Amino acid sequence: MAMLPQPSCEVSSQVxxxxxxxxxxxxxxxxxxxxDAYMVSKLDKSRVPPPLTRPVSFIAPDxxxxxxxxxHLAIGEQSAKFFHSLEENHSMxxxxxxxxxxxxxxxxxxPVTIHLxxxxxxxxxxxxxxxxxxxxxxxxxxxxxxxxxxxMGLLDPDLVPTAIREKRAKPHLKKRVSSAMIxxxxxxxxxxxxxxxxxxxxxxxxxxxxxxxxxEELVLLLTRVxxxxxxxxxxxxxxxxxxxxxxxxxxxxxxxFDPQARNDQDSKSVTVNTRxxxxxxxxxxxxxxxxxxxxxxxKLKEVLNHIGNPxxxxxxxxxxxxxxxxxxxxxxxxxxxxxxTSIMFVSCVDTMAQQLTLLEQxxxxxxxxxxxxxxxxxxxxxxxxxxALYHCIRHFNRVSYWCATExxxxxxxxxxxxxxxxxxxIAQKCVLYxxxxxxxxxxxxxGFAAIKRLKRxxxxxxxxxxxxxxxxxELFNIDNNYRxxxxxxxxxxxxxxxxxxxxxxxxxxxELGNPDYLIQDKGILNYDKLRMISSVIVEFQTYQxxxxxxxxxxxxxxxxxxxxxxxxxDRLYDLSVILxxxxxxxxxxxxMTKDLFRMKKR
Numbered sequence: 054m055a056m057l058p059q060p061s062c063e064v065s066s067q068v069x070x071x072x073x074x075x076x077x078x079x080x081x082x083x084x085x086x087x088x089d090a091y092m093v094s095k096l097d098k099s100r101v102p103p104p105l106t107r108p109v110s111f112i113a114p115d116x117x118x119x120x121x122x123x124x125h126l127a128i129g130e131q132s133a134k135f136f137h138s139l140e141e142n143h144s145m146x147x148x149x150x151x152x153x154x155x156x157x158x159x160x161x162x163x164p165v166t167i168h169l170x171x172x173x174x175x176x177x178x179x180x181x182x183x184x185x186x187x188x189x190x191x192x193x194x195x196x197x198x199x200x201x202x203x204x205m206g207l208l209d210p211d212l213v214p215t216a217i218r219e220k221r222a223k224p225h226l227k228k229r230v231s232s233a234m235i236x237x238x239x240x241x242x243x244x245x246x247x248x249x250x251x252x253x254x255x256x257x258x259x260x261x262x263x264x265x266x267x268x269e270e271l272v273l274l275l276t277r278v279x280x281x282x283x284x285x286x287x288x289x290x291x292x293x294x295x296x297x298x299x300x301x302x303x304x305x306x307x308x309x310f311d312p313q314a315r316n317d318q319d320s321k322s323v324t325v326n327t328r329x330x331x332x333x334x335x336x337x338x339x340x341x342x343x344x345x346x347x348x349x350x351x352k353l354k355e356v357l358n359h360i361g362n363p364x365x366x367x368x369x370x371x372x373x374x375x376x377x378x379x380x381x382x383x384x385x386x387x388x389x390x391x392x393x394t395s396i397m398f399v400s401c402v403d404t405m406a407q408q409l410t411l412l413e414q415x416x417x418x419x420x421x422x423x424x425x426x427x428x429x430x431x432x433x434x435x436x437x438x439x440x441a442l443y444h445c446i447r448h449f450n451r452v453s454y455w456c457a458t459e460x461x462x463x464x465x466x467x468x469x470x471x472x473x474x475x476x477x478x479i480a481q482k483c484v485l486y487x488x489x490x491x492x493x494x495x496x497x498x499x500g501f502a503a504i505k506r507l508k509r510x511x512x513x514x515x516x517x518x519x520x521x522x523x524x525x526x527e528l529f530n531i532d533n534n535y536r537x538x539x540x541x542x543x544x545x546x547x548x549x550x551x552x553x554x555x556x557x558x559x560x561x562x563x564e565l566g567n568p569d570y571l572i573q574d575k576g577i578l579n580y581d582k583l584r585m586i587s588s589v590i591v592e593f594q595t596y597q598x599x600x601x602x603x604x605x606x607x608x609x610x611x612x613x614x615x616x617x618x619x620x621x622x623d624r625l626y627d628l629s630v631i632l633x634x635x636x637x638x639x640x641x642x643x644x645m646t647k648d649l650f651r652m653k654k655r
Contacts, residue, residue: 107567107568107579107581107582108131108134108135108566108567109127109128109131109567109585110264110581110585111124111262111581111584111585111588112255112257112262112581113127115258116257116258117257117258117259118257118259118262121588121592122543124585125539125543125559125588125589125592126536126539126543128559128562128563128585128589129534129535129536129539129555129559130534131562131566132534132558132559132561132562132563132566133534135562135566136558136562241256241261242254242255242261245261249270249280251266251267251269251270251577252265252266252267252270252274253265253266253571253572253577253580262581263281263285263580264571264579264580264581265570265571265572265577265578265579265580265581266577266578266580267575267576267577267578268296268297268576268578271289271293271296271297271580272293272297272301272302272305273305274289275289275302275305275306275309275328275332276306276309276325276328276329278321278324278325278328283331286328286331286332286335287335287587287591288583288584288587290332290335290336290339290340291586291587291590291591292583292584292586292590294343294423294426295426295583295586296578296583298347299343299344299346299347299349299352300347300349300352303349303352303355303356304352306329306332306333306356307355307356307359307360309325309328309329310325310326310329310359310360311325311326312359312360312361314326329360330360330362330365333356333357333360333365334364334365334368337353337365337368337369337372337373338368338372340422341372341373341376342376342421342423343423344373344376345373345376346423350373350374353369353373357369395459396609396612396613396616396617397456397459397472397476397479398475399609399612400609402475402478402479402482404606404609405479405609406479406482406483406485406486407486407601407603407604408603408605408606408609408610408613409452409479409483409488409491409613410483410486410488410491410550410601410603411601411603411605411610412448412610412613412614413448413488413490413550414548414550414600414601416441416444416445416448417445417490417550417553417596417597418597418600419441419444420441420442420445420593420597421441422590422594424439424440424441424442425439425442425556425557425560425590425593426560426564426586427564428557428560428561428564429442430442430443430446430557445490445553446553449490449494449553450494450619451617451619452491452494452495452498452617453494453495453497453498453501453619454498454619454620454621454625455498455618455619456476456495456498456499457498457499457501457503457504457619457620457625458618458619458620458625459475459476459618460472460473460476460504460507460510461503461504461507461620461625461628461629461632462618462628464632466509466510466513467513469507469510469632470510470513470514473510473511473514473518474514474518476495476498476499477499477521477522477525478521479495480492480495480496480525481521481525483495484525484528486601487545487547487548487549487550488550489538489542489549489550489552490550490551490552490553491550492525492529493529493552493554496522496525496526496529499522500526501622501625502626502629503625503626503628503629504625504629506633506635507632507633508633509633510632510633528541529552535552535555538552538555539555547595547596547598547599548596548599548600548601549596549599550596551593551596556589556593559589560586560589560590563582563585563586563589564586567579567582567585568582569582
């Protein structure tokens with residue numbers, strides 16, 4: 054086991070003479086929550102060696118295209134190796150923040166205090182993807198069948214590559230490849246490479262795959278209808294920011310559109326015109342913020358005037374001009390000393406889990422695609438660069454500290470055990486509702502040193518709750534690269550709120566752990582890398598698209614928004630020591646109650 058680094062600030066005075074409790078003090082910031090957050094936020098990107106090889110590819114080792122689920126598992130495995138190697142090579146250090154030891158604290162550039170894995174389609178069922186997804190379940194409400202969701206415009210089949218859609222519709226059968234087939238594929242590869250020298254192809258068992266290209270060729274590919282399908286359009290709109298400007302793409306669409314072509318003509322120009330209109334509709338509908346971020350609204354109006362399509366004008370007015378940015382506002386907080394009116398106990402466990410899920414969904418749904426790119430959440434101006442993501446991180450931390458605070462605010466052992474049981478029950482219900490982000494925030498709070506050290510409280514907890522808690526910890530076990538959680542995630546139909554940290558971790562790996570160019574001197578970009586980034590972001594958007602249909606209870610929502618009391622690490626730990634002192638000599642209960650009252654009023 055690696056030695057724990059020394060703390061950068063003094064430990065609490067109560068534990069100076071006790072090594073055991075010094076270790077617990079250090080665990081405050083070595084908790085599973087902070088460990089994941091700091092692995093992304095404290096990464097010294099300037100010291101990451103430029104990758105020379107592709108650790109993961111869209112083409113599986115057996116020569117076939119990865120299906121989305123298998124691809125994300127492969128990305129996760131390589132992501133874990135990437136961060137582990139950085140730790141071993143001292144390219145990254147885990148630094149204890151000045152005050153909040155295990156927070157995700159965006160202010161301290163510690164994004165997500167959530168376990169580390171991207172607006173459009175819903176995730177296909179792990180069963181037969183051609184059949185309706187059974188959303189009904191005895192433990193949770195669902196939003197309808199997959200067909201009904203698609204009718205609502207939430208499913209976008211363009212975001213699934215054609216080869217993968219065909220592959221899902223048929224059982225995975227291994228085929229013997231004859232030498233004649235290999236020769237045919239090689240000829241196809243050579244011919245394609247000669248015809249398009251600015252692109253780089255690779256042969257898979259599912260056909261030729263574009264693995265790279267110059268920035269200009271990748272832009273031109275948008276309207277080469279004989280070479281690219283609509284899945285390329287969907288991928289391109291997610292990742293074009295990495296290599297080309299919004300203005301350049303708009304210029305190409307304007308140049309490609311032929312106003313003289315008639316719709317009744319069966320010509321290439323009509324086909325290209327149709328593709329251009331499709332691209333603009335998808336772009337304005339799914340990513341209207343792009344035109345504001347890149348000051349391209351006037352350029353877009355110029356393109357629309359050139360095309361003269363009324364439906365595009367309507368979409369421009371509804372989506373682009375009326376585009377609203379998310380501006381988080383700090384929620385007021387108040388402290389309630391009366392334990393009987395605690396928010397955690399205002400309703401039954403099931404209702405509380407549902408209301409927390411609705412609150413989490415509001416945060417999760419507001420995250421924009423551009424906030425997930427370029428590790429914006431780790432910047433000094435994270436609140437401006439990624440406001441909705443920043444707000445999600447703050448909310449995650451707030452839930453964690455609220456749960457811990459509810460436990461340590463109770464001086465009576467029986468009440469403390471009752472609060473601990475309630476916290477574990479709510480976490481389990483959140484898992485049943487597929488609200489993994491809140492579940493992990495709650496479970497993470499029980500790993501805080503202030504809670505872990507309450508030995509009398511844990512010993513008084515009934516065995517069934519110990520088993521429940523251990524099962525939840527195993528589900529979100531970081532040592533297994535979240536594999537149990539990921540397997541559960543892909544087996545569940547939407548609605549789902551995934552653990553945000555996994556996406557941030559995997560996107561960081563894809564951006565920093567994979568080469569930008571396949572042939573740098575020729576300017577051949579690694580499009581395979583961009584395709585995988587698009588796949589992760591599209592999965593993220595998948596979960597955003599399907600809402601929960603729980604009934605919102607305004608009174609509880611207001612209390613959760615305004616009265617969720619959460620103390621910081623120092624106060625939590627001080628209260629914990631007052632409740633169960635580290636020495637064997639216990640003070641009388643009256644003295645403890647007075648100390649607790651003073652701490653609550655501080």
